[in-house]
Amino acid sequence: MRSFLKPLLTIAAMALGMTAGATLPAWALVELNVNKGNVEPLPIAITDFQSGDALGAQITEIVTADLKRSGLFAPIDKSAFIEKISGPDATPRFDDWKVINAQALVTGSVGKEADGRIRAQYRLWDTFAGQQMAGEQFFANDANTRRVAHIIADAIYERLTGEKGYFDTRVVFVDESGAKNARKKRLAIMDQDGANVRYLSDGRSIVLTPRFSPNRQEITYMSYESGQPKVYLLQIETGQRELVGNFPGMTFAPRFSPDGQKVIMSLLRDDGNSNIFAMDLRSRTTTRLTNSVAIDTSPSYSPDGSQVVFTSDRGGGSGRSQIYVMGADGSNPHRISFGDGVYSTPVWSPRGDLIAFTKQSGGEFQIGVMKTDGSGERILSSGFQQEGPTWAPNGRVLMFFRDSAGGPKLVTVDLTGRNEQQIPTSNFASDPAWSPLLE
């Protein structure tokens, strides 16, 4: 039914040779240290990709928006540009770019090949060193213009920060419309910048908490379609759905294991409490990981699969939920959150170094991160009614949803807590889950 996740990219990337003499040592090149506490955005000039049609300007616009939204780059207004770039392979007049303080310069071109494919190329220049830093060429089918732009933005981001980018990614989320007491909720998927929204369910049943498989091809989520709320799997491309497990009661809060072989989730017990189970998707065997007279939910694996972080109110009675870590076999559960407040929705960073969470404290909902032993807690965003962080695949940015002005919207914040951005969606949106980098 949909082919948008096909391994379309035929994106054959190849390096473009250096056109300027690579005479300067590498250490002289511009770079951005993203590990400093307060990153000054890097001034960058992104010229219009040369093309015979509107494609060039479109690519430029997407690349510029990606880099700007990251908070690490300050794209320079085109009206300040002095040199008109003559061609994709020409060496720029670096003085013209230095004088407007463009430390990095992007040039490029895009055009259609005879076989209908798009050919796009870019070059990244260090204006002060007077040297090309990177250059690549891509071929893609023309349904993937936006992806080509995101891939170029990722390449620039990676070359200048030393970190993997996160622009060529998608987000699954719950599209919400209608009155608050009768919300229509639909599964939806879009590019990380809000473009290319597609619906994955019809809105007849409540759907919640979609999460990506590491293989990017399926999601697990919870739906009320059978009457009882249950966890399902959905193949994004084919639309094929199946129930996960055959449990008597409600199943909820699903997530994939890092190898994609298991779904971990909560299962309601007959006494009204909830425990955590993992189900092997091949053998269909289930393993109980917790057995407590408490609410144990929101499990999330560490990226190496050896541990699980989860929410439980086992320590403080109803409502005093805290964050716990245990072995992936359920061994040695121990509390790691000890701050003043109620903690929930822990999510392990793809880098493994941090756990993001929602904290309720002083009438506010906060999004924060802590180290995996619970130390070093930092609050990145506060407000009424915001929850559910999800990590960008490079572990630098979190997306969550904030309910204000009548309904929820998706918001990103980076690890500094200073760069907060709302993702444009036509309806209300909640429960975002970020994909890994696409392939």
Added chain:
Amino acid sequence: MGRIAALTRNPAMIALVAALAITGCASKKTPNSAADLGLNGAGAATPGSAQDFTVNIGDRIFFDTDSSSIRADAQTTLGRQAQWLNQYRQYAIVIEGHADERGTREYNLALGARRAAATRDFLVSKGVGANRLKTISYGKERPVAVCDDISCWSQNRRAVTTLSGAGS
């Protein structure tokens, strides 16, 4: 696809939920009275009808913040419900557990389930057959009151006893 499509939906139950979700913030009262529900007075309900149950018995109880304990006022309501349900045994019963919006989505699903279970267990203790009772949690997904202050939150922290038609 086929396996899922074969699962049945229950339109009757969903319609009932929708009908119960009509009370907004304008009414700060508990929507237990006939006037709140836009009915023609308590006497109009046929004894033993679903309307009789909703209007004259009271179909819902309320909880304290973050709690699934059955309060004293709720015990009174559930006592009436049990008496009625024991008299009219043709009904199967679904108890919906709900939470207010102050809590995360997944935790509130669990909290709503705990409230529904506590309500079920109380009714069973008053003689209602366990085989007639099912529970479902809506977490914070189906508020009846949609402002964001205390009066609304207290209405949304609820368990609603719904009659799912003539049961076995």
